[in-house]
């Protein structure tokens with residue numbers, strides 16, 4: 001018996017990078033930013049200790065959001081604040097637009 005040498009070809013899936021390659025649609029980018037309600041904050045420093053990205057800074061005037069651009073939205077600060085003084089807000093930017 002003779003084997004067929006004809007191979008089946010699939011339509012371009014876009015993975016080959018050929019001329020007909022379809023681009024994957026860009027996803028909207030998310031960014032996060034914590035806000036502190038200063039009137040509720042008792043300056044315990046728990047949020048400073050829990051934040052894995054060192055977004056907060058503590059000085060003699062209290063706790064401040066120092067590096068909001070570093071926030072990854074894990075919400076550890078929000079979950080551990082005993083006074084519910086932190087709110088982490090999420091923003092979504094259109095593809096190709098940097099979230100502010």
Ligand code: SF4
Pocket residue numbers: 036040041042043044045046047048063080081082083084085086
């Ligand atoms: S955990 Fe809450 S109360 Fe404590 S310093 Fe942070 S914001 Fe203030």
Ligand code: SF4
Pocket residue numbers: 032034050051052053054055056070071072073074075076077078088
């Ligand atoms: S959400 Fe996470 S990364 Fe952002 S400030 Fe809170 S603890 Fe830090």
